[in-house]
Amino acid sequence: MKNILVTGGAGFIGSAFVRLIVNDYPNYHIVTFDKLTYAGNLDNLQPLKGAQNHTFVQGDIADLEGVRGVLEEHDIDTVVNFAAESHVDRSILDPEAFIRTDVFGVYRLLEAAHQHGIGRFMQVSTDEVYGDVESGFSTEDDNFLPNSPYAASKASGELMVRSYHVTYGMDTVTSRGSNTYGPYQYPEKLIPFFITEAADDRSLPVYGDGMQVRDWLHVDDHASGVLKVLENGKSGEVYNIAGEDIRHNIDVIKLLLDIMDKPQSLIKYVRDREGHDRRYAMSAQKAEKELGWERQHTFEAGLKQTVQWYLDNEWWWRKIKTGEYLEYYKKQYAERLAQAESTS
Ligand code: NAD
Ligand code: TYD
Numbered sequence: 001m002k003n004i005l006v007t008g009g010a011g012f013i014g015s016a017f018v019r020l021i022v023n024d025y026p027n028y029h030i031v032t033f034d035k036l037t038y039a040g041n042l043d044n045l046q047p048l049k050g051a052q053n054h055t056f057v058q059g060d061i062a063d064l065e066g067v068r069g070v071l072e073e074h075d076i077d078t079v080v081n082f083a084a085e086s087h088v089d090r091s092i093l094d095p096e097a098f099i100r101t102d103v104f105g106v107y108r109l110l111e112a113a114h115q116h117g118i119g120r121f122m123q124v125s126t127d128e129v130y131g132d133v134e135s136g137f138s139t140e141d142d143n144f145l146p147n148s149p150y151a152a153s154k155a156s157g158e159l160m161v162r163s164y165h166v167t168y169g170m171d172t173v174t175s176r177g178s179n180t181y182g183p184y185q186y187p188e189k190l191i192p193f194f195i196t197e198a199a200d201d202r203s204l205p206v207y208g209d210g211m212q213v214r215d216w217l218h219v220d221d222h223a224s225g226v227l228k229v230l231e232n233g234k235s236g237e238v239y240n241i242a243g244e245d246i247r248h249n250i251d252v253i254k255l256l257l258d259i260m261d262k263p264q265s266l267i268k269y270v271r272d273r274e275g276h277d278r279r280y281a282m283s284a285q286k287a288e289k290e291l292g293w294e295r296q297h298t299f300e301a302g303l304k305q306t307v308q309w310y311l312d313n314e315w316w317w318r319k320i321k322t323g324e325y326l327e328y329y330k331k332q333y334a335e336r337l338a339q340a341e342s343t344s
Contacts, residue, residue, distance in 0.1 A: 002028065002075075002077055003028075003074050003075050003076045003078070004021070004028055004031070004076070004077075004079075004080060005031050005033055005070065005074070005076045005079045005080070006018050006030055006031070006032050006033065007033045007034065007079065007080070007082060008040075008082030008083030008084060008124075009030070009045070010032060010034035010036060010040040010041055010044055011034070011039050011040055011041075011044070011186075012039070012182075012184055012185040012219065013124070013177070013219055014032075014034070014082030014124075015032075015184055016182065016219045017080065017223040017227070018032055018054070019047060019223075020220070020227065021227070022048050022051050022053055023048075026053055027053075028053060029054075029055070030053060030054050030055070031054075031070060031076065032045065032057070033059050033061070033070055034056070034057075034058065034083065035059065035060045035061070035083070036058055038324055039086065039087075039186045041184075041320075042056070043184075044184045057070050060101075061083045061101065061108060062104055062108045062109075063108070064108050064111060064112050067112035067113075068112045071113065071118070076116070076118070077118065077119040077120075078118070078119050078121075078122075079118055080124065080226065081106065081109055081121070081122065081123050081124060082124045084101055084154070084157075085097045085100075085101050085102055087150070087188055087189065088148045088150045089273060089332055090150075090188075091153070092273070092274055092275070095153075098149050098150055098153040099149075099156075101153075102150070102154055103156040103157055105157075106123070106156075106157035106160050106161065110161065113170070114164060114168055114170055118170070118171075120171045120172070120173065120235075121161065121164070121171065121172045121173075122172070122174070122226070122229065123158060123175075124174075124177065125154050125158050125174055125176045125238075126151070126154050126177060126178075127177065127178045127280050127282045128146060128150065128151035128277070128280065129146050129151055129155040130142055130145065130282070131146055131151065131277060132147065132279060132280075133279050133281050135279075136281070137242075137283040138240065138282045139240070139282075139283050139285075139286070140239065147277055151277075158238075161174055162174075162236075171235045172236060173229050173236075173238075173239070174229075174238040175226055175233075175239050175240075176238060176239070176240050176241065176282065177225070177226075177241045177242075178214070178215035178216065178217045178240075178242045179214040179217065179243070180217050181216060181217075181218065181303070182219030182220065182305075182309075183310075184219075184316070186320065187320060188328070190214075190249065190253075191303070191306065192317070194256055195260070195307055195310045196317050197266075198256065198257060198262045198266055199311065201262070201266065203337055203340075204253060204266050204267050205268055205270040205336055205340070206249065206250065206253060206268065206269050206270065207249075207270060207273045207276060208269070208276060209250075210250035211248050211249070211250065211278075212248070212249050213249075214280055215245065215246045215280050215282055216243045216245050216246075216247060216252070216299050216302075217241065217245075217295070218243070218295070218297035218302040220296065220297065221241075221243070221295040221296055221297055222241055224293065225241035225287060226241065228287065228291040228292070228293040229291065229293075232290075233291065239290075240282045240284050240286060240287060241293070242282035242283060243295065243299070244282070244283070246280075253267060255300070255303060256307065259303060259307050260307055268337060268340045269340060270333070270336035270339065270340045271336050271339060271340075
Protein backbone atom coordinates (compact mmCIF):
# COMPACT_ATOMS: atom_id res chain seq x y z
CA MET A 1 0.00 0.00 0.00
CA LYS A 2 1.65 3.22 -1.19
CA ASN A 3 -0.66 5.48 -3.15
CA ILE A 4 -4.15 5.72 -1.66
CA LEU A 5 -7.16 7.30 -3.35
CA VAL A 6 -9.55 8.62 -0.67
CA THR A 7 -12.89 9.43 -2.27
CA GLY A 8 -15.12 11.80 -0.29
CA GLY A 9 -12.00 12.93 1.57
CA ALA A 10 -13.21 16.54 1.81
CA GLY A 11 -16.22 15.49 3.91
CA PHE A 12 -16.49 14.98 7.66
CA ILE A 13 -15.11 11.47 8.30
CA GLY A 14 -13.06 11.25 5.09
CA SER A 15 -11.13 14.40 5.99
CA ALA A 16 -10.41 13.06 9.51
CA PHE A 17 -9.01 9.93 7.85
CA VAL A 18 -6.93 11.97 5.39
CA ARG A 19 -5.56 14.18 8.19
CA LEU A 20 -4.65 11.06 10.20
CA ILE A 21 -2.75 9.37 7.36
CA VAL A 22 -1.06 12.46 5.94
CA ASN A 23 0.24 13.46 9.38
CA ASP A 24 1.17 10.04 10.78
CA TYR A 25 2.15 8.02 7.71
CA PRO A 26 4.56 10.11 5.60
CA ASN A 27 5.38 7.09 3.42
CA TYR A 28 1.86 6.95 2.02
CA HIS A 29 0.78 9.36 -0.70
CA ILE A 30 -2.87 10.34 -0.38
CA VAL A 31 -4.95 11.59 -3.29
CA THR A 32 -8.22 13.07 -2.06
CA PHE A 33 -10.88 12.78 -4.77
CA ASP A 34 -14.07 14.68 -4.02
CA LYS A 35 -16.95 16.19 -5.98
CA LEU A 36 -17.27 19.03 -3.45
CA THR A 37 -21.03 18.75 -3.06
CA TYR A 38 -22.74 20.95 -0.47
CA ALA A 39 -21.10 18.74 2.20
CA GLY A 40 -17.59 18.72 0.72
CA ASN A 41 -15.37 21.46 2.07
CA LEU A 42 -11.74 22.26 1.35
CA ASP A 43 -11.55 24.02 4.73
CA ASN A 44 -11.58 20.49 6.22
CA LEU A 45 -8.20 19.87 4.57
CA GLN A 46 -6.74 23.27 5.39
CA PRO A 47 -4.56 21.84 8.22
CA LEU A 48 -2.71 19.86 5.49
CA LYS A 49 -1.73 22.88 3.41
CA GLY A 50 1.79 22.37 2.08
CA ALA A 51 1.94 18.64 2.96
CA GLN A 52 4.20 16.81 0.46
CA ASN A 53 2.25 13.55 0.59
CA HIS A 54 -1.21 14.94 -0.22
CA THR A 55 -2.90 15.88 -3.50
CA PHE A 56 -6.48 17.09 -4.01
CA VAL A 57 -8.44 16.32 -7.18
CA GLN A 58 -12.02 17.46 -7.72
CA GLY A 59 -14.18 14.80 -9.39
CA ASP A 60 -17.22 12.53 -9.29
CA ILE A 61 -16.95 8.80 -8.44
CA ALA A 62 -19.66 8.18 -11.05
CA ASP A 63 -17.37 9.54 -13.80
CA LEU A 64 -15.64 6.37 -15.04
CA GLU A 65 -13.09 8.10 -17.27
CA GLY A 66 -12.28 10.75 -14.65
CA VAL A 67 -11.64 8.11 -11.98
CA ARG A 68 -9.58 5.95 -14.36
CA GLY A 69 -7.42 8.94 -15.23
CA VAL A 70 -6.66 9.68 -11.58
CA LEU A 71 -5.93 6.02 -10.80
CA GLU A 72 -3.41 5.91 -13.64
CA GLU A 73 -1.85 9.33 -13.15
CA HIS A 74 -1.13 8.70 -9.46
CA ASP A 75 -0.34 4.98 -9.76
CA ILE A 76 -3.03 4.23 -7.18
CA ASP A 77 -2.89 0.81 -5.48
CA THR A 78 -5.60 1.31 -2.82
CA VAL A 79 -9.04 2.96 -2.83
CA VAL A 80 -10.97 3.96 0.30
CA ASN A 81 -14.49 5.10 -0.55
CA PHE A 82 -16.07 7.62 1.84
CA ALA A 83 -17.90 9.46 -0.97
CA ALA A 84 -21.64 9.47 -0.40
CA GLU A 85 -24.77 11.47 0.03
CA SER A 86 -24.98 10.94 3.78
CA HIS A 87 -27.97 12.66 5.40
CA VAL A 88 -31.17 10.64 6.05
CA ASP A 89 -33.48 13.68 6.05
CA ARG A 90 -32.20 14.80 2.64
CA SER A 91 -32.70 11.26 1.32
CA ILE A 92 -36.36 11.53 2.32
CA LEU A 93 -36.72 14.86 0.47
CA ASP A 94 -34.73 13.74 -2.63
CA PRO A 95 -33.69 10.07 -2.94
CA GLU A 96 -32.29 10.36 -6.47
CA ALA A 97 -28.95 11.93 -5.54
CA PHE A 98 -28.42 9.00 -3.15
CA ILE A 99 -28.95 6.40 -5.87
CA ARG A 100 -26.64 8.33 -8.19
CA THR A 101 -23.69 8.43 -5.79
CA ASP A 102 -24.18 5.70 -3.18
CA VAL A 103 -25.25 3.01 -5.68
CA PHE A 104 -24.32 3.96 -9.26
CA GLY A 105 -21.23 5.90 -8.12
CA VAL A 106 -19.98 2.92 -6.11
CA TYR A 107 -20.48 0.66 -9.15
CA ARG A 108 -18.54 3.07 -11.38
CA LEU A 109 -15.73 3.42 -8.83
CA LEU A 110 -15.50 -0.39 -8.52
CA GLU A 111 -15.45 -0.76 -12.28
CA ALA A 112 -12.68 1.82 -12.70
CA ALA A 113 -10.69 0.16 -9.89
CA HIS A 114 -11.20 -3.28 -11.46
CA GLN A 115 -10.06 -2.10 -14.90
CA HIS A 116 -7.02 -0.46 -13.29
CA GLY A 117 -6.12 -3.67 -11.40
CA ILE A 118 -6.40 -2.15 -7.94
CA GLY A 119 -4.74 -3.77 -4.91
CA ARG A 120 -7.36 -3.23 -2.20
CA PHE A 121 -10.78 -1.52 -2.32
CA MET A 122 -12.39 -0.42 0.94
CA GLN A 123 -16.03 0.62 1.26
CA VAL A 124 -17.07 2.79 4.20
CA SER A 125 -20.62 1.86 5.17
CA THR A 126 -23.02 2.36 8.04
CA ASP A 127 -24.95 0.60 10.82
CA GLU A 128 -28.12 1.91 9.15
CA VAL A 129 -28.04 -1.04 6.73
CA TYR A 130 -29.21 -3.26 9.65
CA GLY A 131 -32.33 -1.12 10.10
CA ASP A 132 -34.20 -0.79 13.35
CA VAL A 133 -32.67 -3.03 16.06
CA GLU A 134 -35.30 -3.54 18.73
CA SER A 135 -32.93 -5.18 21.21
CA GLY A 136 -29.42 -6.58 21.36
CA PHE A 137 -26.48 -5.58 19.18
CA SER A 138 -26.06 -6.07 15.42
CA THR A 139 -23.25 -8.34 14.32
CA GLU A 140 -21.73 -8.53 10.86
CA ASP A 141 -23.77 -11.57 9.77
CA ASP A 142 -27.15 -10.00 10.57
CA ASN A 143 -29.57 -9.36 7.71
CA PHE A 144 -29.89 -6.04 5.90
CA LEU A 145 -33.23 -4.34 6.67
CA PRO A 146 -32.63 -0.74 5.54
CA ASN A 147 -35.54 1.66 5.99
CA SER A 148 -34.59 5.08 4.61
CA PRO A 149 -33.55 5.78 1.02
CA TYR A 150 -30.10 6.61 2.45
CA ALA A 151 -29.81 3.26 4.24
CA ALA A 152 -31.12 1.36 1.20
CA SER A 153 -28.61 3.09 -1.08
CA LYS A 154 -25.71 2.27 1.29
CA ALA A 155 -26.85 -1.36 1.52
CA SER A 156 -26.98 -1.52 -2.30
CA GLY A 157 -23.47 -0.03 -2.56
CA GLU A 158 -22.18 -2.68 -0.16
CA LEU A 159 -23.75 -5.44 -2.23
CA MET A 160 -22.00 -4.13 -5.35
CA VAL A 161 -18.69 -4.29 -3.47
CA ARG A 162 -19.46 -7.85 -2.40
CA SER A 163 -20.26 -8.81 -6.00
CA TYR A 164 -16.90 -7.48 -7.27
CA HIS A 165 -15.14 -9.56 -4.61
CA VAL A 166 -17.04 -12.76 -5.35
CA THR A 167 -17.28 -12.40 -9.14
CA TYR A 168 -13.97 -10.80 -10.09
CA GLY A 169 -11.86 -11.74 -7.07
CA MET A 170 -11.25 -8.10 -6.16
CA ASP A 171 -9.59 -7.62 -2.76
CA THR A 172 -12.29 -5.73 -0.84
CA VAL A 173 -13.07 -4.89 2.79
CA THR A 174 -16.04 -3.02 4.25
CA SER A 175 -16.57 -1.17 7.52
CA ARG A 176 -19.94 -0.29 9.08
CA GLY A 177 -19.65 2.73 11.33
CA SER A 178 -22.13 3.97 13.90
CA ASN A 179 -23.38 7.57 14.39
CA THR A 180 -20.26 9.71 14.25
CA TYR A 181 -19.64 13.13 15.81
CA GLY A 182 -16.69 15.49 16.18
CA PRO A 183 -15.04 18.55 14.60
CA TYR A 184 -15.70 19.50 10.94
CA GLN A 185 -19.15 17.83 10.73
CA TYR A 186 -21.54 19.67 8.42
CA PRO A 187 -24.13 21.29 10.72
CA GLU A 188 -27.17 19.32 9.52
CA LYS A 189 -26.66 16.12 11.58
CA LEU A 190 -27.97 16.10 15.15
CA ILE A 191 -24.90 17.08 17.17
CA PRO A 192 -23.33 19.88 15.07
CA PHE A 193 -26.78 21.21 14.12
CA PHE A 194 -27.87 21.47 17.74
CA ILE A 195 -24.52 22.90 18.96
CA THR A 196 -24.60 25.69 16.36
CA GLU A 197 -28.31 26.41 16.89
CA ALA A 198 -27.96 26.45 20.69
CA ALA A 199 -24.96 28.77 20.39
CA ASP A 200 -27.42 31.31 18.90
CA ASP A 201 -30.19 30.46 21.42
CA ARG A 202 -32.38 29.02 18.68
CA SER A 203 -34.98 26.22 19.03
CA LEU A 204 -33.77 22.62 18.85
CA PRO A 205 -36.28 20.52 16.84
CA VAL A 206 -36.44 17.06 18.45
CA TYR A 207 -38.18 14.48 16.24
CA GLY A 208 -41.09 12.59 17.84
CA ASP A 209 -40.62 11.77 21.51
CA GLY A 210 -36.80 11.98 21.46
CA MET A 211 -36.59 8.41 22.79
CA GLN A 212 -34.81 7.01 19.73
CA VAL A 213 -31.47 5.35 20.47
CA ARG A 214 -28.21 5.88 18.60
CA ASP A 215 -24.70 4.47 19.13
CA TRP A 216 -22.16 7.33 19.27
CA LEU A 217 -18.61 7.18 17.91
CA HIS A 218 -15.95 9.92 17.88
CA VAL A 219 -14.73 10.77 14.37
CA ASP A 220 -11.07 10.09 15.22
CA ASP A 221 -12.05 6.62 16.50
CA HIS A 222 -14.01 6.05 13.29
CA ALA A 223 -10.94 7.08 11.24
CA SER A 224 -8.62 4.77 13.24
CA GLY A 225 -11.13 1.93 12.76
CA VAL A 226 -11.18 2.44 9.00
CA LEU A 227 -7.37 2.35 8.97
CA LYS A 228 -7.32 -0.91 10.97
CA VAL A 229 -9.80 -2.54 8.59
CA LEU A 230 -7.86 -1.27 5.57
CA GLU A 231 -4.51 -2.52 6.86
CA ASN A 232 -5.48 -5.76 8.58
CA GLY A 233 -9.04 -6.72 7.52
CA LYS A 234 -9.47 -10.08 5.79
CA SER A 235 -10.37 -9.88 2.12
CA GLY A 236 -14.12 -10.02 1.49
CA GLU A 237 -14.95 -9.35 5.15
CA VAL A 238 -17.10 -6.72 6.86
CA TYR A 239 -16.27 -5.10 10.24
CA ASN A 240 -18.51 -3.08 12.54
CA ILE A 241 -16.87 0.11 13.86
CA ALA A 242 -19.18 0.87 16.79
CA GLY A 243 -19.01 3.38 19.59
CA GLU A 244 -20.77 0.83 21.81
CA ASP A 245 -22.17 3.82 23.70
CA ILE A 246 -25.91 3.83 23.08
CA ARG A 247 -28.04 6.72 24.31
CA HIS A 248 -31.54 8.13 23.89
CA ASN A 249 -31.50 11.25 21.72
CA ILE A 250 -33.08 13.32 24.47
CA ASP A 251 -30.28 12.40 26.91
CA VAL A 252 -27.68 13.43 24.35
CA ILE A 253 -29.48 16.75 23.82
CA LYS A 254 -29.78 17.47 27.56
CA LEU A 255 -26.08 16.67 28.05
CA LEU A 256 -25.25 19.03 25.19
CA LEU A 257 -27.31 21.84 26.75
CA ASP A 258 -25.63 21.25 30.12
CA ILE A 259 -22.15 21.43 28.57
CA MET A 260 -23.11 24.65 26.78
CA ASP A 261 -24.86 26.07 29.84
CA LYS A 262 -28.04 26.65 27.82
CA PRO A 263 -31.66 26.19 29.04
CA GLN A 264 -33.77 23.10 28.27
CA SER A 265 -36.50 25.47 27.10
CA LEU A 266 -34.69 25.50 23.71
CA ILE A 267 -36.00 21.95 23.15
CA LYS A 268 -39.03 21.79 20.83
CA TYR A 269 -40.69 18.46 20.10
CA VAL A 270 -41.64 18.42 16.42
CA ARG A 271 -43.29 16.05 13.94
CA ASP A 272 -41.27 12.86 13.62
CA ARG A 273 -39.04 11.89 10.69
CA GLU A 274 -40.88 9.54 8.28
CA GLY A 275 -39.80 5.89 8.70
CA HIS A 276 -37.63 6.90 11.67
CA ASP A 277 -35.57 3.97 12.97
CA ARG A 278 -36.10 3.69 16.70
CA ARG A 279 -32.82 2.09 17.71
CA TYR A 280 -29.35 1.38 16.32
CA ALA A 281 -26.85 -0.64 18.34
CA MET A 282 -23.85 -2.61 17.08
CA SER A 283 -21.24 -4.91 18.50
CA ALA A 284 -17.61 -4.02 17.72
CA GLN A 285 -16.24 -7.32 19.03
CA LYS A 286 -15.01 -8.56 15.67
CA ALA A 287 -12.89 -5.44 14.96
CA GLU A 288 -11.62 -5.41 18.55
CA LYS A 289 -10.72 -9.11 18.72
CA GLU A 290 -9.50 -9.71 15.17
CA LEU A 291 -7.91 -6.34 14.39
CA GLY A 292 -7.01 -5.01 17.84
CA TRP A 293 -9.01 -1.79 17.24
CA GLU A 294 -9.60 0.31 20.37
CA ARG A 295 -11.59 3.52 20.91
CA GLN A 296 -9.79 6.44 22.54
CA HIS A 297 -12.73 8.76 23.33
CA THR A 298 -15.54 8.49 25.84
CA PHE A 299 -18.76 10.18 24.73
CA GLU A 300 -18.72 12.79 27.54
CA ALA A 301 -15.14 13.89 26.84
CA GLY A 302 -15.65 13.72 23.07
CA LEU A 303 -18.82 15.80 23.22
CA LYS A 304 -17.14 18.47 25.39
CA GLN A 305 -14.21 18.64 22.96
CA THR A 306 -16.64 18.87 20.01
CA VAL A 307 -18.68 21.68 21.60
CA GLN A 308 -15.45 23.58 22.31
CA TRP A 309 -14.28 23.09 18.71
CA TYR A 310 -17.49 24.60 17.30
CA LEU A 311 -17.34 27.51 19.74
CA ASP A 312 -13.69 28.15 18.77
CA ASN A 313 -14.27 27.76 15.02
CA GLU A 314 -17.23 29.93 14.12
CA TRP A 315 -15.31 30.92 10.96
CA TRP A 316 -15.82 27.32 9.77
CA TRP A 317 -19.57 26.94 10.30
CA ARG A 318 -21.07 30.44 10.05
CA LYS A 319 -20.33 30.68 6.34
CA ILE A 320 -21.92 27.24 5.79
CA LYS A 321 -25.18 28.32 7.42
CA THR A 322 -26.14 30.57 4.50
CA GLY A 323 -27.57 30.10 0.97
CA GLU A 324 -28.46 26.46 0.17
CA TYR A 325 -28.29 25.55 3.86
CA LEU A 326 -31.06 28.01 4.69
CA GLU A 327 -33.20 26.65 1.85
CA TYR A 328 -32.79 23.14 3.27
CA TYR A 329 -33.47 24.38 6.82
CA LYS A 330 -36.72 25.96 5.64
CA LYS A 331 -37.89 22.80 3.87
CA GLN A 332 -36.99 20.52 6.76
CA TYR A 333 -37.89 22.60 9.81
CA ALA A 334 -40.01 25.72 9.16
CA GLU A 335 -43.37 23.95 9.11
CA ARG A 336 -42.37 21.52 11.88
CA LEU A 337 -41.33 24.31 14.23
CA ALA A 338 -44.37 26.48 13.41
CA GLN A 339 -46.66 23.52 14.14
CA ALA A 340 -44.86 22.84 17.45
CA GLU A 341 -45.19 26.51 18.47
CA SER A 342 -48.91 26.58 17.66
CA THR A 343 -49.68 23.49 19.79
CA SER A 344 -47.52 24.40 22.81
P1 NAD B 1 -20.20 13.90 4.42
O1 NAD B 1 -21.54 14.16 3.83
O2 NAD B 1 -19.65 14.83 5.44
O3 NAD B 1 -19.11 13.81 3.25
C1 NAD B 1 -19.34 13.15 2.04
C2 NAD B 1 -18.26 13.62 1.05
O4 NAD B 1 -18.43 12.91 -0.18
C3 NAD B 1 -18.32 15.11 0.73
O5 NAD B 1 -17.03 15.66 0.77
C4 NAD B 1 -18.87 15.14 -0.69
O6 NAD B 1 -18.44 16.26 -1.44
C5 NAD B 1 -18.32 13.84 -1.24
N1 NAD B 1 -19.12 13.31 -2.38
C6 NAD B 1 -20.47 13.18 -2.43
N2 NAD B 1 -20.83 12.68 -3.63
C7 NAD B 1 -19.67 12.46 -4.32
C8 NAD B 1 -19.39 11.94 -5.61
N3 NAD B 1 -20.36 11.53 -6.43
N4 NAD B 1 -18.09 11.84 -6.01
C9 NAD B 1 -17.09 12.25 -5.18
N5 NAD B 1 -17.31 12.79 -3.96
C10 NAD B 1 -18.59 12.88 -3.54
O7 NAD B 1 -20.27 12.42 4.96
P2 NAD B 1 -19.55 11.74 6.23
O8 NAD B 1 -20.41 11.91 7.42
O9 NAD B 1 -18.13 12.15 6.27
O10 NAD B 1 -19.64 10.21 5.79
C11 NAD B 1 -18.57 9.60 5.06
C12 NAD B 1 -18.93 8.16 4.79
O11 NAD B 1 -19.15 7.48 6.02
C13 NAD B 1 -20.22 7.99 3.98
O12 NAD B 1 -20.04 6.95 3.06
C14 NAD B 1 -21.27 7.63 5.01
O13 NAD B 1 -22.28 6.83 4.44
C15 NAD B 1 -20.42 6.86 6.03
N6 NAD B 1 -20.91 6.90 7.43
C16 NAD B 1 -21.22 8.10 8.03
C17 NAD B 1 -21.63 8.11 9.37
C18 NAD B 1 -21.96 9.40 10.10
O14 NAD B 1 -22.45 9.35 11.23
N7 NAD B 1 -21.70 10.57 9.54
C19 NAD B 1 -21.73 6.90 10.09
C20 NAD B 1 -21.40 5.71 9.43
C21 NAD B 1 -20.98 5.73 8.10
P1 TYD C 1 -28.84 12.23 12.46
O1 TYD C 1 -27.69 13.00 13.02
O2 TYD C 1 -29.55 12.75 11.27
O3 TYD C 1 -28.25 10.76 12.18
P2 TYD C 1 -29.05 9.40 11.76
O4 TYD C 1 -30.35 9.74 11.22
O5 TYD C 1 -28.12 8.91 10.72
O6 TYD C 1 -29.08 8.55 12.99
O7 TYD C 1 -29.90 11.99 13.63
C1 TYD C 1 -29.55 11.37 14.83
C2 TYD C 1 -30.83 11.20 15.63
O8 TYD C 1 -31.33 12.50 15.99
C3 TYD C 1 -31.94 10.54 14.82
O9 TYD C 1 -32.71 9.70 15.69
C4 TYD C 1 -32.79 11.70 14.36
C5 TYD C 1 -32.64 12.72 15.48
N1 TYD C 1 -32.74 14.14 15.04
C6 TYD C 1 -33.66 15.00 15.64
O10 TYD C 1 -34.40 14.61 16.56
N2 TYD C 1 -33.74 16.29 15.19
C7 TYD C 1 -32.95 16.75 14.18
O11 TYD C 1 -33.08 17.94 13.79
C8 TYD C 1 -31.99 15.87 13.59
C9 TYD C 1 -31.09 16.33 12.47
C10 TYD C 1 -31.92 14.58 14.06
